[in-house]
Amino acid sequence: MTGHRVLPRPLQPLTMRLQPSTPNAISGAFITNIPGGIDIPNALHALKARFSLFAGDFAQALSEATASSLTVKSTFNFTTVNLNLIFETATSTNNVTAAIDNTTLGLPAGLQPDPADKRLPFYTTTTYNSKILGICSCIYYTMAHLLAGRK
Amino acid sequence: MTLIKAEVYARQNDLVNALTELNNVVTKQPASDPYGVGAGLPPSVAATQDDILNEVYKNRCIELYMSGFKLEDMEKI
Numbered sequence: 001m002t003g004h005r006v007l008p009r010p011l012q013p014l015t016m017r018l019q020p021s022t023p024n025a026i027s028g029a030f031i032t033n034i035p036g037g038i039d040i041p042n043a044l045h046a047l048k049a050r051f052s053l054f055a056g057d058f059a060q061a062l063s064e065a066t067a068s069s070l071t072v073k074s075t076f077n078f079t080t081v082n083l084n085l086i087f088e089t090a091t092s093t094n095n096v097t098a099a100i101d102n103t104t105l106g107l108p109a110g111l112q113p114d115p116a117d118k119r120l121p122f123y124t125t126t127t128y129n130s131k132i133l134g135i136c137s138c139i140y141y142t143m144a145h146l147l148a149g150r151k
Numbered sequence: 152m153t154l155i156k157a158e159v160y161a162r163q164n165d166l167v168n169a170l171t172e173l174n175n176v177v178t179k180q181p182a183s184d185p186y187g188v189g190a191g192l193p194p195s196v197a198a199t200q201d202d203i204l205n206e207v208y209k210n211r212c213i214e215l216y217m218s219g220f221k222l223e224d225m226e227k228i
Contacts, residue, residue, distance in 0.1 A: 046152060049152060049155050050155070050220075053155050053158065053159065054223050058159040058162060058163060061155055061159050062155075062156060062159045062160075065152040065153075065155040065156050065159075066152075066156070068152050070152060070153070070185075071185055072185075073185045073186065086217070105212070105213060105216055107209075107212055107213075110205075110209075111208070111209045111212050113190075113209075113213045114190075114192055116191075116192060117190050117191075117192060117213065118180075118181050118189055118190055118191040118192075119181075119188055119189065119190050119213055119214065120213075122181075122186075122187065122188050123213075123216045123217070
């Protein structure tokens, strides 16, 4: 089915921001006041692709997905003071929320990953570094997925 | 982005391109991803539109684990 849910409102500001004249016009004052690590134009293309797909606009989803680079990396950079809070509550302790089973990610039969799937360790690691290093944690990724040119 | 392309092609019934994009994800090695995330599995042989869409959904469940897209994806089934 298509167009199951129309999401025009998120698309409007994304479209305005991506007008040909504006992608390079992000002010320095804005950049210095937000956390580093996020490529804004690429993130906007990725967000627009996602919302276009949700809205059922396939042509726009395809063009925006193509415009979003898969090699440009965006991360939320955590520190020992500002820990990766979703990792803290969902993965590192497994006593708040967690997948029922790390080998299935809690998915039903038919959707469960192949045991040889090399993505599993990335999403289920409990190593301490994941608290602060966006790079190997599973959950920094939660928003970075949205922002970067991820799947 | 690759699974978005796969889903778009599949829903437009362009199954050749859909399967190509899907397998870009399924066969990707961790070393070739800037985040180190890759399935490294044999390519999918899904043949029909439904099969490909199911594979896309399955891979979105894994690739976007805990990313907040599950509700939207479940609604699309």
